[in-house]
Amino acid sequence: MRPFIAGMLLSVVASAAAPACAQNFNASEFALANGLQVVVVTDRRAPVVTQLLYYKVGAADEPPGKGGIAHFLEHLMFKGTERVAPGEFSRTVAKNGGRENAFTGHDYTGYHQTVARDRLELMMRLEADRMTGLKLDPGQVAAERDVVLEERRQTTDNSPGAQFSEQIAAALYLAHPYRLPIIGWEHEIRALDREDAFAFYRRHYAPNNAVLVLAGDIDAAEARPLAEKYYGPIARRDIAPRFRPAEPPQRAPRRVIFEDARVQEPRWMRSYLAPSHRAGATEHAYPLTIVADVLGGGQTALLHRELVVKQKLATSAGAWYSGSGLDFGRFGISVTPAPGVDLAKLEAAIDQVIGDFLAKGAEAAEVQRTQAGALASAIYARDSVTQTARLFGAALVLGHKIADVQEWPERIRAVTLDQVNAAARAVLRPESSVTGTLLPKTKRGPA
Secondary structure (H helix, E strand, O other), rough: OOOOOOOOHHHHHHHOOOOOOHHOEEEEEEEEOOOOEEEEOOOOOOEEEEEEEEOOOOOHHHHOOOOHHHHHHHHHOOOEEEEOOOOOHHHHHHOOOOEEEHHHHHHHHEEEEEEEEEHHHHHHHHHHHHHEEEEOOOHHHHHHHHHHHHHHHHHOOHHHHHHHHHHHHHHHHOOOOOOEEEEOHHHHHHOOOOHHHHHHHHHOHHHHHHEEEEEEEEOHHHHHHHHHHHHHOOOOOOOOOOOOOOOOOOOOOEEEEEEEOOOOOOOEEEEEOOOOOOOOOOHHHHHHHHHHHHHHHOOOHHHHHHHHHOOEEEEEEEEEEEEEOOOOOEEEEEEEEEEOOOHOOOOOOOHHHHHHHHHHOOOOHHHHHHHHHHHHHHHHHHOOHHHOOOOOHHHHHOOOOOOHHHOOHHHOOOOHHHHHHHHHHOOOHHHEEEEEEEOOOOOOOOO
């Protein structure tokens, strides 16, 4: 159970469907009387089903001072209920030939199992049971807190690159909780206890705050009786509206310089605050997917051609866009300098490439190539029922519709050259950016 750091939604949707297969997702939905939203994506190619339960709560919903509680609770959900002994959930999945995992993001938490079709009912019984029956022994809570602390040490504290990225996020968002790490800060994790976990559990884990996705060898007619049997009896609860601090206007570029003796290879990174599919100038969200690919989507992209091939200032250069969250997203550029290259010279070259791109605009052929590549590669998402479940679950838990997933190919294909250029000029502004450099730590003399 690791933090699912990234923002998936329409970034994942961007690798999900193509015109030839959009209708073939064969997705349908229904709701139970207690408010549980159920999505069924039928795929009869193998007698396998993935159950994925998304809760509409993540790290950005945590109370102040309780950083990491969403991810901590994710771990504790495997510690047993009144009916299921600690560890028995995972042992049962394994004994029945299944696979399972869980993940935490800023906006949601998910639990999934992939099993043979005839084992689905067992998985539904287990998952529904821990929606209300969680039982936490204080000793197990303390032990699991140590596990999470060790996870932070392994994934963040022992990785200069991860710490660097953490600092970039903290500098980019001035007020919004996306600035906080999903796993939490160490000093706040250490203070989390059983009461914190139960309070968060009771506040957010309810059927009317969840989306259940079933993907694979099942249809809605088969799924409804099972959902009614196991999830239907669970009472709905009052769920407080989500509160997210609004991000203030950003008026000045920021800079992060992170030094660590363990750094072997310097890195240069820039992140821009960007609209998402749910916040800000949402009309730029689809075009920004194309902007990222044109600038840094591979060895034929502009940044690679200019910085790596022509000027030989870098060994790699890429760009990405994350617009999947409930609130503002990020547009990022990452460059690894060639050995011995002065970083000031490299940054000047990057700024020149971006400036020329904004002045001249993207070329029609580049946009068309990006659109064609995205639509062609998207077909392969259907090869995994787990990926399909995550695709639909991430979309619906954030307020999107099935149509937003299935119509993605048409929407990306409808993006015009003018829209691509307008999105780039609206987002790639110095005042809404953080520029960071990751460097080896060097010994300094007296100031």
